[in-house]
Amino acid sequence: MPADEAFDAPPSRASFMEGVRDILPVMVATTPFGMVFGALAMKQGFSVFETLLMSGSVYGGASQFVALQMWTDPLPFWTILMSALAVNLRHVLYSASLGRRMMHWPATTRYAGFAFLTDPIFALAVSQGGPRLGAGYYFGLGLPLYVNWLVATAIGAILGNFIRRPEAIGLDFVVTAYFLVLILGFRKQPKALPVIAASAAAALAAWLLIGSPWHFAAGATAGMATAAILAGGKANTG
Amino acid sequence: MTAHPMTVLLILSLAAATYCTRIAGHLIMSRFERLNPRVEAALEAVPAAVITALVAPAVFAAGIPDAIAAGVTILAALRFPMIPTLVIAAVTAAILRAAAGT
Numbered sequence: 001m002p003a004d005e006a007f008d009a010p011p012s013r014a015s016f017m018e019g020v021r022d023i024l025p026v027m028v029a030t031t032p033f034g035m036v037f038g039a040l041a042m043k044q045g046f047s048v049f050e051t052l053l054m055s056g057s058v059y060g061g062a063s064q065f066v067a068l069q070m071w072t073d074p075l076p077f078w079t080i081l082m083s084a085l086a087v088n089l090r091h092v093l094y095s096a097s098l099g100r101r102m103m104h105w106p107a108t109t110r111y112a113g114f115a116f117l118t119d120p121i122f123a124l125a126v127s128q129g130g131p132r133l134g135a136g137y138y139f140g141l142g143l144p145l146y147v148n149w150l151v152a153t154a155i156g157a158i159l160g161n162f163i164r165r166p167e168a169i170g171l172d173f174v175v176t177a178y179f180l181v182l183i184l185g186f187r188k189q190p191k192a193l194p195v196i197a198a199s200a201a202a203a204l205a206a207w208l209l210i211g212s213p214w215h216f217a218a219g220a221t222a223g224m225a226t227a228a229i230l231a232g233g234k235a236n237t238g
Numbered sequence: 239m240t241a242h243p244m245t246v247l248l249i250l251s252l253a254a255a256t257y258c259t260r261i262a263g264h265l266i267m268s269r270f271e272r273l274n275p276r277v278e279a280a281l282e283a284v285p286a287a288v289i290t291a292l293v294a295p296a297v298f299a300a301g302i303p304d305a306i307a308a309g310v311t312i313l314a315a316l317r318f319p320m321i322p323t324l325v326i327a328a329v330t331a332a333i334l335r336a337a338a339g340t
Contacts, residue, residue, distance in 0.1 A: 029324060049241055050245050050249065053246065053250075054252070057249060057250060063252065063256060075244055077251075081248070081252060081255060085255050085256075085259065088256045088259045090288050090292070091256070091259035092259050092262045093288055094263065094284070094288070095259075095262060095265075096263030096284070097284045099263065099264025110264075119292065123285060169328065170307075170327070170328035170330070170332035175296075176296040177307075177308075177323065177324050178320075180311050181320060181323055182289055184316070195286050199286065200291075200294045200298070203290065203292075204295065207299055215294065215295055218291065219288070219294060220288045223284075223286060223290065224284060227279040227282065227287070228283075231275050231276050
């Protein structure tokens with residue numbers, strides 16, 4: 001639990017370091033993906049500058065890989081933009097949920113903070129940061145992961161040929177495993193099991209029937225609807 | 239260090255679009271002072287719902303080796319801290335994939 005969560009202390013070095021400690025496993029888990037992105041982008045004909053510009057400004061692994069896959073000559077500009085937008089739509093839900101825990105921050109800090117919002121940052125901030133999220137803790141999570149993503153991209157771009165088949169050593173599965181551990185952490189929340197079950201079922205159905213990235217929207221909607229319905233029942237019984 | 243104008247323009251457009259998704263939810267929600275309990279519950283469910291949706295295909299639709307490895311991961315996570323769990327997960331996935339010839 002971050003030190004500045006309980007009261008309105010300014011962002012402290014201690015709470016920043018707590019964030020750094022919590023994000024370390026995520027840095028380990030995402031480094032191979034940054035390296036793979038760097039290597040693939042160079043094979044696609046990107047320059048080192050363009051590769052780093054993409055990781056540094058878009059900063060969203062899934063959308064970067066989707067965009068890279070579609071990057072052909074002539075460039076399908078709007079198709080790539082719309083696909084990346086669809087992949088990143090889940091951030092709308094994240095900022096809706098997280099913004100309410102940042103209301104005690106100055107606006108500029110809040111809007112700077114949103115630039116670092118990614119899947120694991122969101123998961124850690126809501127599960128460890130509490131209802132009054134400390135800015136020190138949040139940036140302790142966000143800044144190291146951002147720098148790590150850039151460094152991993154650069155290493156991958158330079159040494160790309162060393163990661164020929166990351167899936168053969170299970171490296172890509174690390175991200176799946178990481179998300180499973182996070183989901184397991186939610187099981188203590190009330191109504192978590194029906195939410196998780198509804199989300200998994202809807203996401204899987206959408207994945208099989210429509211395809212990626214629509215399983216995000218389907219699973220999220222089903223899980224949120226389940227929570228809303230169950231909350232209604234709870235309110236009636238007091 | 240070279241840069242093609244269209245490549246850089248598209249990268250910056252992607253960056254702008256992505257940043258918009260990162261602030262949009264907050265901009266919408268901050269219009270409301272108090273939230274309906276159902277909306278509140280739905281927002282509380284966002285983390286579990288979205289992360290489950292994110293990972294469901296990789297668990298259930300990526301082949302039997304990955305599905306078994308996911309089960310092993312869950313069992314490991316109940317007993318061990320994060321890093322050992324991730325190592326067990328990667329090793330299990332690698333072994334099962336090799337055994338299945340994928």
